[in-house]
Amino acid sequence: MSRTVAFIGLGHMGGPMAANLVRAGHRVLGHDLVESAVGTAAEAGVEPAASAAAAVAGAGLVVTMLPAGHHVLGLYDEILAAARPGTLFVDCSTIDVADARTAHERAATAGMRALDAPVSGGVVGAEAATLTFMAGGGEAEYAEARPLLEAMGKKAVHCGGAGAGQAAKICNNMILGVSMIAVSEAFVLGERLGLSHQALYDVASTASGQCWALSVNCPVPGPVPASPANRDYRPGFAASLMAKDLGLAANALREGGVHAELGLRAAELYAAYAERAGDTEDFSGIVRTIRDANGDRT
Incomplete structure (x- = not known):
């Protein structure tokens, strides 16, 4: 089933991942602080959003791919209020387990749902859609995210509760x-x-x-x-x-x-x-x- 997805972080990993979601038939609203990354993603069919909050406001599911935990938590502080109630936030960044659990807590406090889903496979895997996803969070959240994870990779494993993916x-x-x-x-x-x-x-x-x-x-x-x-x-x-x-x-x-x-x-x-x-x-x-x-x- 086609979804409208906000994808925040369109770098070497996030850009190809977002492009693979487009190829799988999803509408992807993308944002990155680097204009060239947005431009490259746009060539692959990702729709540029004026801001992260604007991307999230129009989406039913949010994927983030950022460098470190403080980036993820800072972004969540910015965009959680812009999302529709109950939106699922899937963070594919590799961050500290404690930061991942904090992200889950902040999402829940804001009335959202969360999944930590870091990846293995590098840029080659991101481009070829052969990544492995390691997911932490609720069973229902994993079940909802799984079709999108499988569009971006070859394997997804539900590892347990919040932070287990990290x-x-x-x-x-x-x-x-x-x-x-x-x-x-x-x-x-x-x-x-x-x-x-x-x-x-x-x-x-x-x-x-x-x-x-x-x-x-x-x-x-x-x-x-x-x-x-x-x-x-x-x-x-x-x-x-x-x-x-x-x-x-x-x-x-x-x-x-x-x-x-x-x-x-x-x-x-x-x-x-x-x-x-x-x-x-x-x-x-x-x-x-x-x-x-x-x-x-x-």
Whole structure:
């Protein structure tokens, strides 16, 4: 069934996601503070709105995709009063679990409904509509949002109550960050031991070392032609975004009193890497910093 959707945040992720909703037959009212992002989205059929409040006022469901928790909460303070009573707010940003729960509370206080639904899959997944959504909130809210999530991705999982989607996201990305460091260290060790990248890949990709960081986003050029390593680490999932997600995981580990040496160390390594690489390199480029630490150049 066609819906009128307000989409706030039309950047590298939000723009393609909004475009996929248009392709699925929905009317999408879009807003972003960056005019060029609005223009690109408009080319894909998104109707520009003069303000976030104007977009929300004309919609039956609101999707947000913003950089951080304070952006989401600030926006909610601005737009909740403009929405129709009972409107469902679906936040696809990756933010702190506590901020997600606060967003749910503010929506409920304003007479609205909420779902936190962060994504995995990066810009490539956003463009191809192959994202995975991790949703937190009520069963009814998830059921209502699910057709739209499936228009933007290949899989949606209801993870539990408010904040559960964010919890699943940071746990998943902690696994990914630690895995990428391990795979990168293994390739640097293999280089020292005289192994070719292809030989190590051919063994590990079909043995117990197999993982997504190896088989899909391989950190060295050659074995996986589609990996960013073959494009000088032009980002699919930028180093800065991995550093952000691991920072959220590290905060949750500390607040929860969880002893997790690898998760905390991965957060430190990616924070340092992101200071240099920022948005310009894929997170798999951390293999370069591992080589540098060993005095290697490849």
